Amino acid sequence: MGAELLIPNRSQADDSRRLTGTLAASRAAEKTPAGSWAAETRRYLRVFLTFARNSLIRDMTFRADFLFHCISSVAWTLMNVGFYLLVFRFTMMIGPDTGWGRDEFFLFLATVWFINSLVQAFFIPNANEFSELIRTGGLDFALLKPIDTQFLISFRRVEWSSLSNFAVGLLIAGISLHGLATRAESPVYLTPLTLSLYLFFVGCGVAIMYSLMISLAATSVWLGRNQSLYDFWFYITNFSRYPMEIYNTPWGRPLLGLFTFVIPVLVVVNVPARILARPLNPRADWEWQLAVWAVIATGLCLIASRWVFRQSLKSYRSASS
Amino acid sequence: MGDPHSATFASEPLPPVGIGDRVRTWWVIIRTALAERMAYRGDFALGTLMRFLPIITQIFLWGAIFDAVQTADQGGADSSLRIGGYNFPEMVAYFLLTMVARAFSSMPGLATGIANQVRQGEIKKYLIQPIDLVGFLLLTRIAHKLAYYTVAIGPFALVFFLCRGYFTDGLPPAHVLIAFVGSLVMGFLIGFFLEAAIGMISFWTLEINSLLLIFMLFSFFLSGHMFPLTLLPDSIGWLVNLLPLKYLAFFPAAIFLRKIPDEELAGELILEAAWLAFFIIACRWMYARGVRRYSGYGG
Amino acid sequence: MPIIEVRELTKSYRVYRKREGLRASMRGLFRREYTEVEAVRGINLRVEAGEFVAFLGPNGAGKTTTLKLLSGVINPSGGTATVMGFVPWERRNEYRRRFALVMGQKNQLWWDLPAQESYRLHQQIYGIPEDHFRRTLDELTDLLEVTPLLGQPVRELSLGERMKMELIAALLHSPEVLFLDEPTIGLDVIAQHTIQRFLRQYQERRQTTILLTSHYMKDVAALCQRVVIVAGGLVQYDGSLAGIVDQFSGKKIVTLQFAAGNRPEDLARLGTILETQWPRVKIGIARAEVPRVLATTLRDYAIEDVSVEDPPLEDVIADLFHQVS
Numbered sequence: 001m002g003a004e005l006l007i008p009n010r011s012q013a014d015d016s017r018r019l020t021g022t023l024a025a026s027r028a029a030e031k032t033p034a035g036s037w038a039a040e041t042r043r044y045l046r047v048f049l050t051f052a053r054n055s056l057i058r059d060m061t062f063r064a065d066f067l068f069h070c071i072s073s074v075a076w077t078l079m080n081v082g083f084y085l086l087v088f089r090f091t092m093m094i095g096p097d098t099g100w101g102r103d104e105f106f107l108f109l110a111t112v113w114f115i116n117s118l119v120q121a122f123f124i125p126n127a128n129e130f131s132e133l134i135r136t137g138g139l140d141f142a143l144l145k146p147i148d149t150q151f152l153i154s155f156r157r158v159e160w161s162s163l164s165n166f167a168v169g170l171l172i173a174g175i176s177l178h179g180l181a182t183r184a185e186s187p188v189y190l191t192p193l194t195l196s197l198y199l200f201f202v203g204c205g206v207a208i209m210y211s212l213m214i215s216l217a218a219t220s221v222w223l224g225r226n227q228s229l230y231d232f233w234f235y236i237t238n239f240s241r242y243p244m245e246i247y248n249t250p251w252g253r254p255l256l257g258l259f260t261f262v263i264p265v266l267v268v269v270n271v272p273a274r275i276l277a278r279p280l281n282p283r284a285d286w287e288w289q290l291a292v293w294a295v296i297a298t299g300l301c302l303i304a305s306r307w308v309f310r311q312s313l314k315s316y317r318s319a320s321s
Numbered sequence: 322m323g324d325p326h327s328a329t330f331a332s333e334p335l336p337p338v339g340i341g342d343r344v345r346t347w348w349v350i351i352r353t354a355l356a357e358r359m360a361y362r363g364d365f366a367l368g369t370l371m372r373f374l375p376i377i378t379q380i381f382l383w384g385a386i387f388d389a390v391q392t393a394d395q396g397g398a399d400s401s402l403r404i405g406g407y408n409f410p411e412m413v414a415y416f417l418l419t420m421v422a423r424a425f426s427s428m429p430g431l432a433t434g435i436a437n438q439v440r441q442g443e444i445k446k447y448l449i450q451p452i453d454l455v456g457f458l459l460l461t462r463i464a465h466k467l468a469y470y471t472v473a474i475g476p477f478a479l480v481f482f483l484c485r486g487y488f489t490d491g492l493p494p495a496h497v498l499i500a501f502v503g504s505l506v507m508g509f510l511i512g513f514f515l516e517a518a519i520g521m522i523s524f525w526t527l528e529i530n531s532l533l534l535i536f537m538l539f540s541f542f543l544s545g546h547m548f549p550l551t552l553l554p555d556s557i558g559w560l561v562n563l564l565p566l567k568y569l570a571f572f573p574a575a576i577f578l579r580k581i582p583d584e585e586l587a588g589e590l591i592l593e594a595a596w597l598a599f600f601i602i603a604c605r606w607m608y609a610r611g612v613r614r615y616s617g618y619g620g
Numbered sequence: 621m622p623i624i625e626v627r628e629l630t631k632s633y634r635v636y637r638k639r640e641g642l643r644a645s646m647r648g649l650f651r652r653e654y655t656e657v658e659a660v661r662g663i664n665l666r667v668e669a670g671e672f673v674a675f676l677g678p679n680g681a682g683k684t685t686t687l688k689l690l691s692g693v694i695n696p697s698g699g700t701a702t703v704m705g706f707v708p709w710e711r712r713n714e715y716r717r718r719f720a721l722v723m724g725q726k727n728q729l730w731w732d733l734p735a736q737e738s739y740r741l742h743q744q745i746y747g748i749p750e751d752h753f754r755r756t757l758d759e760l761t762d763l764l765e766v767t768p769l770l771g772q773p774v775r776e777l778s779l780g781e782r783m784k785m786e787l788i789a790a791l792l793h794s795p796e797v798l799f800l801d802e803p804t805i806g807l808d809v810i811a812q813h814t815i816q817r818f819l820r821q822y823q824e825r826r827q828t829t830i831l832l833t834s835h836y837m838k839d840v841a842a843l844c845q846r847v848v849i850v851a852g853g854l855v856q857y858d859g860s861l862a863g864i865v866d867q868f869s870g871k872k873i874v875t876l877q878f879a880a881g882n883r884p885e886d887l888a889r890l891g892t893i894l895e896t897q898w899p900r901v902k903i904g905i906a907r908a909e910v911p912r913v914l915a916t917t918l919r920d921y922a923i924e925d926v927s928v929e930d931p932p933l934e935d936v937i938a939d940l941f942h943q944v945s
Contacts, residue, residue, distance in 0.1 A: 039747075047744045054741065058732045061773070072534045079542050086552055087386060090404045095385035096392035140693045141728040146716035147745050235374040242378060246385035255377075317633060318694050 047147065048155050055158040069161040077113060077168045084109065098245040099279025103179040105243070106172055107277040111269050112241050113169035114202055119209045120162035126154050127217035128230075134220050137318045150309050154214060180277070188278045201272035201291065204298040208268050209237065211305035218305075218312035240265040243279075260290075264297040351464040355471070369476040376416050383412050405552035411578055412549070413487040417480065418574035419546055424473065425505045426512035426544075426569040428462065435520030436529050439615070448612060455517060455608055462513055493579055500586050504573040507593050511568050514600035521604060524611030545571025551580070565596045623797065623829050624667035624690065629699035630853075631660040631685055659685040661853030662699065669796075670827040674834065674844035678941040682853040683833040687799045690831070691721045703797055717746060720790035724802035727786055729774045735785040736770045739792060746793040753792065760788045764818055780811030787815070791822070800832040804839055816842045837934050851941055861933070869936045871904045873929045874914070879922035890917060899924070904931070 059066045084105065087094075094100040100108065130153050133139040142152050180188040216233050239247075239259050244266045247256040259266040271294040274280075274287055387409045391402055402408060407415060435458070438444045447454040492498070519536060523529045541547060544566045553561055561567070572593065575581055581589055634654040660682040667673055675683040688694050690701060692708035692715070701708060706715035729738040743753045761767040764784040774782060783803065790798070800819075804812040820843055823830055834840055840847060841861060849857035849864070857864060874891070878884070878899040887893055890913050891905035905913050910928060917923065 043744065043747050047741070050741045050744045054730060054733055054737050057737060058730070061732060068531050068534075072531070072538070075535070075538055079538060083542065083547055086548065086554075089554065090552070091386045091390045092393055093389040094382070096389045098385075098389075136726075138726060138728075140688070140691075140721070140723065140726065143693045143711065144691060144716060144721055145745050146713040149711075152745075231368065231371055235371055238375050238378055242382055243385075246381045249381070249384060252381055314695060316694065318688055 051155050052158045059160050066161050070164040074164050074168055077165050095245045100243050103176045104277040104279045107176040108273040110169040110173035111273040113165045115205045117162050117165035118206050121159050123210050123213055125157040125159045127213045130217045131220040140318055186281055194275055198272045198276045204294050205268035207298050208301045211301035215305045215308040218308050221312040221315045237265055240268045244270045267294040347460055350460050355468040365472055369473045373480050379416055380413050405549050407549055410487040410489045415549055415574050418577050419570040422570045422573040426508040428512050428516045431516045432520035432533050436523035439523045440527055501577045504576050507597050508568050511597050514604045518604040518607055521607035521611050524614055540566050544569040568593055622666040623669040624703050626663055626665040626701045627699055629663040629701055630697045632656050632658045632697045658853055663855055669829055672823050672830045672844050673846045674832050674840040675848050677850040681851045683850050684801050687801050691799055719797040720795040721799040722790045722803055724805035731775050732773055734771045735774055742792050748793055756792055780807050798828050798830045865930045865936050868940050869931050870907050872907050872910050873931055874903050874905050875927045876901050876923055877925035879924050882922050884921055
């Protein structure tokens with residue numbers, strides 16, 4: 001440290017030359033247009049990749065934690081598999097005449113795990129951190145950056161270990177698809193069309209879950225950090241984990257309506273899973289209507305979450321230290 | 322806590338702490354815990370109510386399963402269908418009762434709390450002062466539970482009132498009720514000493530979080546919280562039935578729903594008491610060994 | 621045309637009073653009680669390009685709030701401001717590319733990662749071309765002497781090293797306007813000195829416009845030609861550092877050294893006695909009175925030495941803060 005005091009004696013001309021060089025370069029840099037749409041997309045993509053890379057570097061410095069998190073989340077999933085295998089010892093189907101037999105239902109579960117692992121890997125850590133940033137005033141830095149704030153906040157962290165459940169989902173989906181395609185009675189095959197529709201609607205599902213979560217996280221601007229809100233999210237999304245037919249009872253219909261049209265968590269898994277598993281053969285008209293609604297609901301949710309996010313930024317007070 | 326002079330006059334033997342002093346100490350602990358809970362009772366009551374939400378999906382799921390089986394069987398009469406020995410109303414009642422059992426037996430933060438105290442050296446306090454760690458933790462836990470019940474009784478009563486239709490047999494006879502209450506209290510104690518024993522492992526290894534997660538995983542599925550244990554195929558069922566985890570959720574609910582024949586009831590309760598004794602001794606023994614090891618370090 | 625122009629800028633917060641208990645919080649959902657806190661009550665300011673301006677003021681005076689308003693982090697309650705022709709709180713990307721904010725009390729670098737990874741991220745976010753990025757980074761790390769630390773996780777760095785890394789992060793995109801909020805807070809003297817020297821050199825060469833808030837008078841004296849004193853949410857003074865004493869202190873401090881054995885008792889008639897350490901006495905005297913008092917003193921007593929000084933800047937400013945608040 002002592003050496004630092006001596007530095008002012010160093011050739012100032014040297015410093016000066018180097019800094020002027022930088023100045024010229026920075027002016028030149030400003031001339032390059034960042035405006036074109038393709039260039040902007042590339043910039044956003046590169047930022048996202050850097051986030052993903054940095055998160056991975058971070059995870060690798062705490063390797064034991066990483067590994068343990070992978071193992072324990074896979075263990076939870078396998079326990080769930082065990083539970084549903086147990087259930088199918090007693091019944092052929094979930095709900096009478098719904099078509100959710102064992103293979104169909106496990107394809108449904110695989111979809112649950114796909115969507116959940118994506119949400120957990122990409123969004124839950126960020127939503128948590130968002131509330132924390134609001135509380136501590138750390139959001140300041142995000143607001144300073146010349147990039148969309150919601151983008152910056154939503155993709156900062158990737159929790160790679162949560163994707164281990166994605167792998168389990170793939171395995172189970174593979175087994176179920178094989179079972180569906182090889183059964184004697186009306187086999188269901190995977191086609192390029194159903195697969196691409198499936199991927200599209202899984203994307204919609206993730207978007208709906210994301211919108212819900214970021215909106216809830218944004219409310220911490222007004223409510224402060226509120227643990228019950230997160231519990232609320234968990235309990236609400238819990239409704240999306242089963243085929244929607246199970247709510248089709250006199251008691252359940254209000255819930256069915258609420259979670260399809262007001263907080264559309266029921267379309268998240270149901271729509272893509274139905275496309276791939278084809279529980280009803282031939283497909284019913286309402287299934288197509290539901291798919292169209294899922295697209296509309298995705299759009300509405302994204303718009304609503306964007307609106308809530310913007311409102312929350314307006315009320316942000318930037319706690320100092 | 323204890324006598325303030327004890328540290329100064331440690332060389333002279335003090336008179337033993339009277340029962341009156343002890344009761345006063347307990348009362349202070351209980352009052353503090355109550356006050357703490359009451360400050361946030363609004364949030365807290367709401368949180369308790371929300372905890373019933375996952376049960377709703379469970380009920381719908383089982384409703385769909387019972388429906389499907391009945392439709393497939395054609396011949397089966399309405400409520401005679403049993404899965405794992407439970408008909409549909411009993412299944413719903415079972416899930417509600419396991420909520421009660423878990424309210425007694427779950428010990429959030431107990432093991433991690435002990436681990437943190439060992440890690441940060443706070444455990445020394447208990448070696449110097451005339452308080453016993455396990456006793457102190459048990460008292461605070463009782464206090465917290467009491468405070469919890471005074472607030473949670475509202476939401477619980479509401480849910481049970483709304484669902485009274487599922488309790489088709491009404492209240493069980495007195496001796497079953499007594500057994501039920503006994504199993505709840507013992508469930509609380511087993512939960513406490515079991516998790517405290519896990520916490521004691523931190524005397525030997527500091528990283529008990531992974532261990533705890535695995536314990537929670539097994540306790541979630543094998544305590545009967547997720548489904549009645551009688552659903553398990555015999556090949557696994559006998560083993561799970563030997564484990565003490567069932568006392569945390571399954572056992573009290575099964576007693577209430579009269580799934581345990583009267584003639585076996587006393588024997589089962591004695592077995593549970595034996596498990597309880599085992600965990601008390603295990604916990605004590607581990608604490609004693611742990612403390613000896615800890616002081617051996619000069620920690 | 622000034623690079624920063626601020627007119628009648630105000631910011632007030634509503635602070636909700638949260639009540640405990642279910643009934644109270646239910647009621648609170650519909651009708652909230654709040655108190656209004658005015659952090660900034662009408663700031664006017666013009667800064668020309670290339671100026672280095674210090675913001676001084678007691679805690680809670682509104683300095684940091686003003687910087688946050690100018691960075692667009694929070695929205696104002698009233699008034700206008702433009703920086704480089706932009707309205708900050710519109711948060712246009714064109715604006716955000718051209719300035720930077722450094723806060724001594726908050727850090728933006730990833731805690732568990734080496735600083736260079738955070739710099740990479742900045743490069744992507746600001747779209748800095750690779751050659752420019754490399755050159756700027758090399759120069760900045762060289763000047764601040766942190767090149768060997770680039771690969772160490774930020775959490776392992778000392779406070780001073782971390783602050784240097786934060787500064788580099790803020791300067792990578794060569795901002796034209798730089799806001800510094802307490803950049804040397806909590807640092808030891810050596811680290812403070814390094815950062816001061818760096819800022820001075822950087823500003824001299826690049827003519828960056830800098831607004832700085834600091835508690836350390838040393839920072840201000842070393843760096844800024846112009847000082848703006850903010851207190852109670854208003855600008856109380858705007859001018860040179862030396863001008864503060866002229867404007868706010870009517871006193872001079874006269875130190876008299878008496879000849880040996882001389883201990884007059886009636887010194888109180890000259891002014892306020894500040895310090896007595898025989899044979900030396902310090903007396904505070906109104907500025908206009910100084911010539912007359914000095915003449916009397918030299919006539920009446922046996923004096924070996926006399927000095928007349930301005931009161932220390934810190935004292936004047938402390939007095940000023942005290943008066944305003």
